[in-house]
Amino acid sequence: MIDRTEIEKRDYIAAFDGLRAIAIMSIVGHQMMAYRIPGGFLGLNIFLLLSGYFMTASLMDSLMKNGKVPLKSFLTKRLKRIIIPTFAMIVAVIFYLLLFQRELLVNLRSTMVSNLFFMNNWWQIIQENDHAITVLTQSPFSHLWYMSLAVQYYLLWPILFVFLSVMIKKHQVLQKVVLALLVASVLLMITKDFSNVHFLRIFFGTDTRAFSVLTGAVVALLFPIQRFYGEYKQKYRYESVIRFVPIVLLVLSLFVMKEHSHLTFRGGMFIFDVIVAALMMISLHPKSVTSLFFRLKPLTVIGRRSLSYYLWYLPLSVLYQAKIGDTSSTPVLHRIVEIVLLVILGELWYQLFEKGKFSKVMNQLSAQWTHSTRRTVKMVYSAAVALILLIGFIQASPRLSAQESALQEVLLASESLSQNTRNTDKKVVKTINNIQGLSREETVFSSNTSITFIGDTMLLAMAQEIPTLYPNAVISANRDLQVFELGTMIDQLKEQKQLGDIIVLMVGSNGAYTKGQLDAVLKKIGMDKQIFLVSNTINRTWQGQINQISNNLAEKYSNVYYIDWKTESSTHPDWFYEKASIVNTTGAHQQGLWIAKMIYQTLRGS
Template identity: 30%
Template sequence: MNTKKDFSNRQTRPHHVTGIDGLRTIAVLGVIIYHLLPTQVKGGFLGVPLFLLISGYFITYQFSKKFERGRALGLGHFYAKRFYRLYPVLITMLVLTIAYITLFARELLHNIRQIFVTNILWVYNWWEIYHGQSYFDQFANKSPFTHLWTLGVEAQFYVLWPVIIYFLFKIFKKRSIVQYIVLVLAFLSAIEMAILYHPTTLNRVYYGTDTRAFSLLLGSWLGLVWPLDRLKKNISGTASRALDGLGLLTLIITLYGFISLDGQSAFTYYGGMFFYSVVGMVLMATILHPGSHMNRWLTNPFFTWCGQRSYGIYVYQYPVLVFYERAINVGVHPVVSGIEELAIIVIISECSYRLIEQPLLKQRLSDIKWDKLCFNNWRQASLAIVALLVVGTTVYGLCQPNVQPKKTDLQKRIEKNDQLTEQHNKQLSKGKNIKTAKISTIQKKYQLSKTEIERAQKLKVTAVGDSVMLDASDSLQQLMPHAYVDAKVGRQGSQTPKILSQLKDEGHLNQIVVLNLGNNGAMDQKTIDEILNIIGKDRQVYWVTPHIPTKSWQQQVNSQIQEVAKKHHNVYLVNWYAASNGQSGWFAKDGVHMNKQGNNHYAKLITKTILKHQ
C-alpha cells in the first residue's frame, strides 16, 4: 500500500496533512473487515482505491513541482527510497508466510517459487490474472498472498509514472493540457475495465494494472489541479462550510459503498468502482484543503497510529486471517474469533513497525557493518538463531518440487456428480424414463420406508444450490429421480435470481423448489425477496440451513433462513445445521462438504421434510 509520506519539506509541503492517516485507516479497516465479514461489509475492497488515490496524488504532486521549478527529477533517489521502504516488510511477510506453509500447510507450496519471484519483481498482479484465484472466492483453498496484487500495481506506477509525467510536461509544457490528458487516461482505464469485464474472467479486470489505473490517475489529476502549496487556508466561512459538507457527504457515500457494493456485481465494473474512486478523490480533496475541517476531524491518536502502520497492517493481515481460519472454526464464535484475528494482526504489525520499519528509517542497510556484528547477550543470540531457522525453513520450502496437489476424494466426487447430474437433467428435459435402483436397495441405503420411497419417486422437484448440493446431487436424484438439480461450485446467493428466471423460462422450475444457498456468504434482503418473487407464492420452497463452522457467516445465514420461513407460508425450513451439528463423521476434512454417509443423511432429511408437507 502507499507508504507514509515525509511532510518535513516545508518548501514543497505547506503543512502536514495528518488527516491522510485517517483516510489510510478507513481504507485498511475497510479491507480487513471485508475479509473478516465479507457478507456484511461486501464493499470493503473499496479501501484499495483509496490507497491508490493517495499514491497517485502525492507522487504526481512531488514530481510536477520538481519539473515546474526546473529541478532534477532524481529518479534514482526516488526509486531507492521508495523500494527501501517497501521491500523489508514485503520480504519479511513472504519469508514468515512461506516458512509457515512449509511446516503446516504444504499443499500451498504449489507454485510457491513463482509467487515469491513475481512479488519480488512487483508483477504478482499479472501472475494472479492467469494463475491465481478470484479475490472474491471465499471457499477455495485460499492463498495467503492474494492481496499482494495491490503492491504490484502500486510499484509499477512508482516506476513508470514519474517518467510519463515528465514527458507529458516536456512535450505539452502547460499544466492545463497535462491535467486534461491525465483525466482522459483515467476515463479510458475505466472504459477498458467495462469492456473487458466478464464474470468468468473477473481476475483480468480486478488485478490488471491498466484496468485499475483510474484510481491512481484520478489521484494524479487531483495532484495537478489541487496542489497543496496553492491551497489557501484563509477562505470564506461559506466556502469552508461547503468543503466540510462535501467532505462529510463523500465520507458517508464511501462508507455506504463499503457495505453495499458487491465485488461480483456487473455494476461494480461498469462504472461502480470508478464512481467510488471519484467520490474518494473528492473526499481526499476536502481533507487536503487547509480551509476545511475534515483534516482535523480525521486526526486522532488511533488514526495516526493506524495510518502510520497501514502498509504493514495491509501486508500482514491476509496471511493471519487465512491461517487462523484454517485452524479455528470461526463460525462457532465469529465475534470472539474476529477480535482474536485483529489482535494478532495488530501485534505482528506493531512488531514489524518497531523492529523493521522504524530502525530502517534511521539506519540504512549499507550503513550496517556486517563484518563487525556481534551478539552482546543471549536474547540477541536467540533472535538470530530463530531468524536463521525461519529463513532456512523458507529456503527449504522454495526448493521443493513444484508438484500439482492431487485432487481430493471430495473434488473427484463433486466432478463426477456434476457430470452425472448433467446427464440426469438432460434425460428429464427430453422426457425420458429415468432408471432407478430397486426400492429395497434404496430403502436399505437411506433407512426410509417403502411408502416414503414410492412417494419420493413421484415428486417433481427443482433443486438449486452450490457445491454442497452438487456433492449430494447423486443421492438426491436417487431418492427423487424427477429432481432437476442446478448446482455449481462457488455459487453466490446474488447469482440465484438470474438462474431461477432461466429455469422458469425453460420450464424446469417445478412446484417444489429446494434451495441450498448461503454456504458462500449471507444474502441481502433484496436478493432474498427477488428469489421468492421469481419462485412465486404458488410453489413450495424448502430452504436448507448450512453447516459451515469454518465461516464467520454461519449464524447469520441460518438466522436469515429461519426468519424467511417464519414470514412466508410457502417456505419450509430444512434444518440441516441442527441435524448435522456434532456429526463430524458425516463430513469431509473442511467440515462443510459431506462424505458419502453425510450425503445420504442430507438427501434423506430433504426428502422427509418435503414428504411431511405433501
C-alpha cells in the same frame, strides 16, 4: 495532530491518513464480515488513488523545482517502503508455518514465487484463481495481489509520466492526456465480458485497475497541495454541510456495492473513485471541515499503519482460523482476538520497517562490530532468510494437486450442466428408470418433480447427480455466490419462469450471512414454494452460525425445511475431499440420495 507549519514544510497531508484509515478498516471489515460490508473491497481503490496523487505530485514538484526527476532515487525510496515489509512478512509467515502449521504450506510454491517477484495479480489471472485450491486450502498470501499491483504502478507510472512531461510542455495538454489514459482504462473495465474468468481479469489487471491511480494523478495535476497554503475562507452558507456529502456517499458505497455485481464493474467502481477524488480535493486545505475530520487522532494513527495492517490482516485470519477451527459459538470474541493480534503485529511491523527502527538497531549494533563481524552477521542473516524460503519452497509440495484437479473438473462440468438445465425446455418424463438407493415411490416422485437448485460450490460439487434424480431440475449455481447477492439470481429465475415448486438452497461456502438476509431471500422466493435449506459442511469459522440460522428459519416458516446433511455426513470422512469440506464423487452421490429421500419424506412420506 500535525501542525500546519509542519504540513507546509513537508507537503504532508494529514487528512489523507484519515482516508487511509477508512480504506484499511473497510478492507478488514469486508474480510471479516462481507455480508455486513459488501463494498469494503473498495478500500483498495482509495489506496490506489492516494498513491496516484502522491506519485504525481512528487514528480511534478521535482520537475518544477529542478527541471528533472531523479528516477532512480525516486523509485528506490518508494519501492523499498513496500518491498521490504512485504518480503519480511512473507518470510515470517513461512517460518511460522514450518514450525506450527505445515499443512498450510500446500500449494504455496507458485504463490510464493509470484509474490516475491510482485506478479501475483497476473499469476492469479492466469490460474483463474483456481477455486478448487481456495476451497480446499486457504492461502495466507492471496491478498498480496494488490502489493504486486502497487509495485507495478510504482515502476510504470513515474517512467510514463516523466516521458509525457518531456514530450508535452503545456500543463493543460498534459492534463488532457492523463485524463484520456484514465478514460481508456475505464473503458477497458466496462467493455470486458463479465463472467467468472473475466471477472478475475478485470479485478486483478494492471490495465483495468489503472484508472484509480490515474484519477489520483488527475487530482494532483488539477489541485497541487501548494494551492492550499493560503487562508481558508468559507464561500457558501452551508459549505461545511455540503462538504460532508462525499463522505456520506463513500460510506453508502461501502454498504451498497457488491464485489461480483455488474453495477460495480460497469461504472460503479469509477463513480466511487470520483467520490473519493472529490473528497480528496475538499480535504486538501488543512483548515477545511473535512480535513479536520480526517485528521482526528484515531484516524491518523490507523492510517499511518495501514500498510502494516494490510500485510497482516489475511495471514492472521487464515492462520488463526485454521488453528482454532469452528468459532461460530463465540464469533464476537474471536473477532476481537483477531483484531487485537492485528493491532499488535501491525504496530510491530510499522515500528520495525516503516519507521526504520530495525535498520536503526542494526546500525547501532554494527557500529560496535569490526568489519569482519559485520560481514559475518550479514552473511548469517542472509543465509537464514534464504534457508527459510528454500525449506518453505520444498515443503510446499503440490500434495493436493490430484484432489484439486479432480474437484476443478467437477466444478467446470457442473457449471456447464447448470447452464444446460437453464437453456433446455423441460418435458414430462415418460420412462422412469429405477435408481439404486431410492424406493420406487421415491423415484417416481423425484422424476416428476418441478424443482430448482440454487447454490454455490457446495451445489456444484454434487450437481452432476441431480439430472439422474430430478430430470426436470433447473440448476442455478455460481462459485462465488453470496447470500446477499441471491436477489438478482432469483429475479432472473422468476423472469425466465424457472423457479420450480420446490427450491433447494445450498449456500454459505463463501461467507456468513445474517438471519435477516436469508429471511429476505426466502420471502423473495415466495411463501407458496416448498423451500429446503441444506446444512453446510464448509470448513470455515461461520459454518455453525449459518447452519443454526437455517435451522431457526425452518422452525419459523411452515414451508421451509432444514436438511441436516452436516450431521448425516459427519461419520463419513471418505465422502469428502481432504479437510472434510466439499464432497467428492462418492459423497456427491450420497448427498444427492439423501436430499431426495428427505424431500420425499417431508412432502409425501410419513
